[in-house]
Amino acid sequence: MRIISGLYKSRKIVAPKKLPVRPTTDMAKESLFNIINNHYYFDDISVLDLFAGTGNISYEFASRGTLNITSVDQDYGCIKFIYQTAKNFDMPIEAIKSDVFKFLEKTSLKHDIIFADPPYNFSEVQFACIPEIVFKNSLLKDNGLLIIEHSKQTNLSQVSNYSYSKNYGGSVFSFFE
Template sequence: MRIVSGQFKGRRITAPKKLPVRPTTDMAKEALFNILNNQFYFDDISVLDLFAGTGNISYEFASRGTQDILCVDQDHGCIKFINDTAESFEMDIQTIKSDVFKFLEKTKQQHTIIFADPPYDFTEEAFSKIPELVFENNLLESEGLLIIEHSKHTDLSNLKQFVRSKSYGGNVFSFFENETSDEEE
């Protein structure tokens, strides 16, 4: 995997084979960041990377100037790899080793972008728990975005606050936003 843009553009990152991960493809990552680039100033946002795995998405945000990044993963090897890689690139990425669902139930910190890349074999119930906890606990800033990566065999369009999805090969990004009332317009 490589960083596709920003300060560290072109830098390759090689994760140990023993990590239980499936990194987002460079093509899908580049397409996702093209969408986000039109909506956010990366140096002004806060990012929460859930099921962070190798930290692939977080490195991309950091390379583009994001200073406030928190990665959550329950695998010790993943957290160690993210910490080591962030240190070698001198990126300010924070990590928490935790079950993502337990973390979402306890945290009170809001973020501009919450990115979740859970295992593709999650049940629909497990996938639906992510936006449920994010919105019930008010973890997304008012103009923020929750993005869940999943396979093309999973459909999240029936979940509350779903707004759209984009497919790239076998990868799909589903986007969720806070509900807005007519009063705000």
């Protein structure tokens, strides 16, 4: 994986092969960040990266100047990799090992952007739990955005607070406001 833009543009990050991850492709990530760039100043926002995996999305935000980034994953290897990579690049990323659903129920911090990339084999009910908890607990700031990455086989258009989706290759980003 590589960082698309910003301070660390073109830097490659190689994750250990044993991590249970499916990183967002560079093409999909670049398209996603083009959308985000039209709505936010990266240095003014706070980001919550759920099911963070390798930290791919968190690194992109950090490279573009975001100073408040929290990455959450339940896999110790993923959190250790994110922590070490953030330390090596001097990126402001807080890595937290936790079950995402338990974290969302406990946290009271609000974010401008919450990005979730759960396993593609989640059921639609499991996917729908993410926006349900986020909006029930008011975890987004005013004009905040929840983005969920999923496969084309998953349709989240009937979930509360759904706004729109964008398809990129085999990935779909659904936006909730």
